[in-house]
Structure formats: structure tokens, C-alpha cells
Amino acid sequence: MPASPARRAAMEVVRRAIEQGAYADRALHGASAGLDARDRALAKRLAFGTVQRRGTLDWVIDRHVQRRLDPEVRAALQLGLYQLLYTEIPRHAAVAESVELAKPNPGAKLVNAVLRKVLREGAALPGDDNPKDAAVHHAHPEWLVLLWWDWLGADETRALLAADNEPAELALRINPLAGVEVDLPGRREDDALVVQGPIDVLAHPLYRAGAITPQSRASQRVARILDPQPGERILDLCAAPGGKTTHLAALMGDRGEIVAVERHARRAEALRVQAQRMHATSVKIHVADAREVTPQALGGTFDRVLVDPPCSGLGTLSSHPDLRWRASPEGIEQLRAEQEDIVAAARGALAPGGRLVFSTCTLSPREEIVGGVAVRTLPHRDGTDGFYIAVDG
Incomplete structure (x- = not known):
């Protein structure tokens, strides 16, 4: 029998992410079109888990295969091994469907042989006593x-x-600007709601009403540390997709002005849509490079400035399965240089006595370029994304 639609979709995501460098979440959006909710959930679980664990899966493959594998054969092996080693999916289904995914390539026989050997003997992974x-x-x-x-x-x-490697908690931010009561099961923490049980957030009526939006508890700390006040003028640099921007508006009661700077036109448009959905009328979008902003171009200085620059994202690896394989020491150095330029521009736009907050969703000391009063969250300690948040000065 042919492989199930969910596994074929997962295979497409794995191949696009590993071979073509596609983002797994974007690849899944296309590959899962037409699947029902159950199959879409299975495709996501298999694809994201396989991409996340690819280093371990390839280590196992290399101990069973001493020749170059065609891409479709390696991807089928990776998917099959992920199911055998990390899920409770029935073993016969994991093996049989992975073999079907490799067909008509003759390497399907190798997929069958390797998976059955691992099924019989297991895979003795090394411990974690050394790096x-x-x-x-x-x-x-x-x-x-x-x-x-x-x-x-x-x-x-x-x-x-x-x-x-554990699933990230699902945290929502409750938006008082929507004027809609939110009655969902979960744990409240300030504006955050950690959801209990499954929920399709983007299809929920509360999402369409702007009453809720996905945002980690760590990310929600940023706007509170900036502490915007009603009537103030706020600058938000590198603002898209707008989670922190619209949180600032909510904390101000949507009274004042938030200039949200984003250099990419398409992301700026997504930010505009987000602000509209979240009832944040105080947000004014300015398309520009954050490194080049000046008070003259933005109509004067600001009471508070938020710098949330591009970063390596190493604090969000549980929710972004491919990010660990994208980052590199060289890339971090390039990001640090860009971050320094953005902070310099931000300081130039800050009014005397104002407040500047720097935040990144990463765990990389080279990207902690602003000192002062700082907060760092760690996923294993805090149960949320890893963030570095600092008040300048």
C-alpha cells in the first residue's frame, strides 16, 4: 500500500528543509495543504521531529551505511528512524511506510534492512558526559x-x-484592547495564558477578534520592562511581526504614539495587519533600516526605545526545529555587528532621561551587547523561550 498522505507531506518537509534550506514551518504550510486536521498534526510531528533530531539520526545512519545515499533514501531513513527511536507509533507502520516513501528508488531495500535491524537491536547512542x-x-x-x-x-x-527537544508550551497574550472576554482553560501570568489542551489558535474566533495572540511568556516580559506610559512617544526598532509592538500599545491603553520601524516591506505589511487585528491604532509603521533611523526622519526623539534586533534565535530551538542547524559562529558575529549599529541609532533617537531596552531571543553571550539591568530566561529553568533583556545604562 502507498505511504499515507501525512507521511508523504512529512517527507516533503524534511527534504525541503534539509536539502533546500527551507524553513520547516513554511514548508509544512505548503505540504500539508488539503490534509485534514489529524493528518496535518501527524505530518507536523514527524517532519519537525525528524528535522530537529537529524544530527542523531544521521549518526545512526552512518553506523549502518558505508556509502552515499540518494536524498530520498536518506530522508526516508531519517523519518523511519525518528519514528522508531522517539515515538510510540506502531513499529510495523513506521518501517513499512518509510520503505514506501523511498520507492521506486532501489535504496528502498536498504531502508527496509536498516530499519529492521534497528528494530531488532536498537540504537546505542552515546551518553552526554562530554560535549x-x-x-x-x-x-x-x-x-x-x-x-x-x-x-x-x-x-x-x-x-x-x-x-x-521537548515541545514548547503554548502561551497566548490576552489583549484588553479587543474588549472581549477570554475564557480558555489554562494558567494566567500577567497578560499571558499558558493553554491547557489542544487548540487551533489561528482558527479560533478569539484570535480573529484580536483578543489573543501567540507569544511566549519570555517575549511578553520585554514590553513590561520597557514600561511604556499613556501619552508617551515610543520607538520600536525591527518591529515585525508585531507581538511586542502591539503589547506596548495595550500597556499604554493605546494612548500615545508607537513608531514601529521595519525594513522589509512585506514584513511591514504583516505588521500593519497585526496591529489592525490587535486594535493598536497608536502604531505608526515606518519602513526603513533600523541602523539608519534618525530623530529628524522620525519627527523627533522618543521617551522610550525598544531594540529587538535580528539574532541567532538560540533561545527558541524547541519551537523552531531547523534553527539549530542554520546558526553558526560566523553568523553570530555578523549579527553582533548589525546589533551594535542598531543600538547606536537607538541611542541617538532617545530623549534625555529616556529608557532604552534591548532584547534578543537567544542564548549567546556574543549577542549580549547591552549591559545594565538584565534579565535572562532559560528554557530548562523557566519553561519558556530563552531571552536576554537589558535596560541600557
Whole structure:
């Protein structure tokens, strides 16, 4: 029998993410079109899990295969191994459907042989007593494990690596500007609601009404630390997609002015749509490079400035399965230089006595370029994204 639609969609996502460098969430959007909710959920679980664990899966493959594999054969093996090693999916289905995914390539026979051998004998993964073994055991690039090992210590790193492979909690932000009561099961924390049970947020009437929006608890701390007041003039640099921007508007009661700067026109349009949905009429969008903004171009200085620049995103690995394989030390250095330029422009736009807050959703000391009063969240300690938030000065 042919492979199920869910597994074929997962296969497409895995191949696009690994071979073509596509973002897994965007690839899933296209690959899962036409699937019902159950099949879409299975496709997401298999695809995201396989991409997330690809380092470990390839380590297992390399111990069973001593030749180059065609891309479709390797992807079918990765999907099959993920199901055998990390899920409770019936073993016969995991093997049989992975073999079907590899057909008509003759390598389908190899897929069958390797999966059945692992099914019989298991896969003895290394422990995590040292960075090299921990990188395999927890499916992270070795350079990143070394960075955290030196920075946080062995025990903290092992806990962080394990947390990165667990599902991220689903946190929503309740938006009072919508004027709609939100009665969903979960745990409240300030404006945050940590949801209990499954929910299709983007299809929910409360989402369409602007009463809720997905946003991690760590991300929600940023606007509160900036502490905007009604009637103030606020600058938000690198503002898209607008979660923090619209939170600022809510904290101000939508009274005042928020100039949201975004350099990409398409992202700026998405920000406009977000602000409209969230009833944030105080948000004014300015399309420009945050490194080049001046008070003259923006109509004067600002009472408060938020700098949320591009970063490596290493605090969000549980919800972005491919991000750990995209980041690199060289990329972090490039980001640091851009961040420094943005902070310099932000300081030039801040009124005397004003407040500047710098935030990044990463766990990388090279990207902590602003000192002062700082908050750092860690996924294994705080149960939310890893963030660095600092008040300048």
C-alpha cells in the first residue's frame, strides 16, 4: 500500500528543509495543504521531529551505511528512524511506510534492512558526559554544545539541550484592547495564558477578534520592562511581526504614539495587519533600516526605545526545529555587528532621561551587547523561550 498522505507531506518537509534550506514551518504550510486536521498534526510531528533530531539520526545512519545515499533514501531513513527511536507509533507502520516513501528508488531495500535491524537491536547512542557525545545524544551542533558547556557549565548545558527537544508550551497574550472576554482553560501570568489542551489558535474566533495572540511568556516580559506610559512617544526598532509592538500599545491603553520601524516591506505589511487585528491604532509603521533611523526622519526623539534586533534565535530551538542547524559562529558575529549599529541609532533617537531596552531571543553571550539591568530566561529553568533583556545604562 502507498505511504499515507501525512507521511508523504512529512517527507516533503524534511527534504525541503534539509536539502533546500527551507524553513520547516513554511514548508509544512505548503505540504500539508488539503490534509485534514489529524493528518496535518501527524505530518507536523514527524517532519519537525525528524528535522530537529537529524544530527542523531544521521549518526545512526552512518553506523549502518558505508556509502552515499540518494536524498530520498536518506530522508526516508531519517523519518523511519525518528519514528522508531522517539515515538510510540506502531513499529510495523513506521518501517513499512518509510520503505514506501523511498520507492521506486532501489535504496528502498536498504531502508527496509536498516530499519529492521534497528528494530531488532536498537540504537546505542552515546551518553552526554562530554560535549562531543552530548551533541549526538541531544541532536545539537557540536560548536553550540561547546559554547554552552563553557558558558553555562556541563549540568546546565545538559538540561538546556534536553529542554530544547521537548515541545514548547503554548502561551497566548490576552489583549484588553479587543474588549472581549477570554475564557480558555489554562494558567494566567500577567497578560499571558499558558493553554491547557489542544487548540487551533489561528482558527479560533478569539484570535480573529484580536483578543489573543501567540507569544511566549519570555517575549511578553520585554514590553513590561520597557514600561511604556499613556501619552508617551515610543520607538520600536525591527518591529515585525508585531507581538511586542502591539503589547506596548495595550500597556499604554493605546494612548500615545508607537513608531514601529521595519525594513522589509512585506514584513511591514504583516505588521500593519497585526496591529489592525490587535486594535493598536497608536502604531505608526515606518519602513526603513533600523541602523539608519534618525530623530529628524522620525519627527523627533522618543521617551522610550525598544531594540529587538535580528539574532541567532538560540533561545527558541524547541519551537523552531531547523534553527539549530542554520546558526553558526560566523553568523553570530555578523549579527553582533548589525546589533551594535542598531543600538547606536537607538541611542541617538532617545530623549534625555529616556529608557532604552534591548532584547534578543537567544542564548549567546556574543549577542549580549547591552549591559545594565538584565534579565535572562532559560528554557530548562523557566519553561519558556530563552531571552536576554537589558535596560541600557
